Amino acid sequence: MTGEALLIGVDLHKSFGPTPALAGASVSVRAGEVVALMGPSGSGKSTLLHCLAGILRPDQGRVHYRDVELTGLSDTARSALRRREFGFVFQFGQLVPELTCLENVALPLRLERVPRREAERRATEWLDRLEVTDVARKRPGEISGGQGQRVAVARALVTNPKVVFADEPTGALDSLNGERVMRLLAESAREAGAAVLLVTHEPRVAAYSDREVVVRDGRARSLEQVA
Numbered sequence: 388m389t390g391e392a393l394l395i396g397v398d399l400h401k402s403f404g405p406t407p408a409l410a411g412a413s414v415s416v417r418a419g420e421v422v423a424l425m426g427p428s429g430s431g432k433s434t435l436l437h438c439l440a441g442i443l444r445p446d447q448g449r450v451h452y453r454d455v456e457l458t459g460l461s462d463t464a465r466s467a468l469r470r471r472e473f474g475f476v477f478q479f480g481q482l483v484p485e486l487t488c489l490e491n492v493a494l495p496l497r498l499e500r501v502p503r504r505e506a507e508r509r510a511t512e513w514l515d516r517l518e519v520t521d522v523a524r525k526r527p528g529e530i531s532g533g534q535g536q537r538v539a540v541a542r543a544l545v546t547n548p549k550v551v552f553a554d555e556p557t558g559a560l561d562s563l564n565g566e567r568v569m570r571l572l573a574e575s576a577r578e579a580g581a582a583v584l585l586v587t588h589e590p591r592v593a594a595y596s597d598r599e600v601v602v603r604d605g606r607a608r609s610l611e612q613v614a
């Protein structure tokens with residue numbers, strides 16, 4: 388094992404009413420590594436990702452990001468840390484339909500008050516990197532699902548995050564486009580030094596990760612621990 392543990396979740400529990408989604412899940416992510424959360428439907432993968440990203444607060448257990456205990460922060464402080472340090476890609480891109488693809492990618496920088504010209508310059512670089520330069524002036528409704536996910540990956544990486552959280556980023560794509568998006572996500576994140584925590588059902592997508600963690604009945608264990 389090399390590299391510093393950047394993000395650590397310890398003994399996480401989370402229930403939705405009577406339904407236990409997490410029942411003592413622990414997982415850690417080192418700087419720069421790509422980790423795939425795998426496991427059956429309903430096993431708690433998305434809930435685990437959302438707790439580690441500080442979107443959901445676990446009922447029990449702690450999440451540490453570097454020297455900060457995420458679970459101890461106020462909602463406002465957690466949101467600020469998320470904007471500064473994390474990037475997100477979801478199954479259906481979740482691009483803003485009224486904005487062009489270029490404006491969508493520039494948006495996280497504009498929210499951090501980066502001047503428009505500089506934000507659009509950086510956004511253009513990321514669209515180039517993700518091989519979707521040609522959609523810059525189009526709106527999300529005018530492009531394909533695969534192009535949309537590549538734009539979403541560009542938007543997640545444009546702020547130079549330390550961790551990218553990706554929940555089924557290829558789930559709505561055919562296998563060829565899915566693999567292409569995953570390859571670009573893994574390569575771009577590695578070049579940028581960002582870690583990726585990804586939820587996927589597909590072994591071909593998980594194959595781009597450095598490590599797989601199996602989630603079952605709300606508990607997680609790393610394959611390297613059981614190998």
Ligand SMILES: Nc1ncnc2c1ncn2[C@@H]1O[C@H](COP(=O)(O)OP(=O)(O)OP(=O)(O)O)[C@@H](O)[C@H]1O
Pocket residue numbers: 403406407408426427428429430431432433434435
């Ligand atoms: N917001 C919610 N409200 C109520 N129950 C929820 C909520 N989110 C998740 N659950 C329940 O928690 C359990 C774990 O769900 P979760 O989405 O984390 O699993 P998953 O492994 O990501 O599933 P899938 O692979 O099908 O997306 C399931 O029983 C689910 O129905």
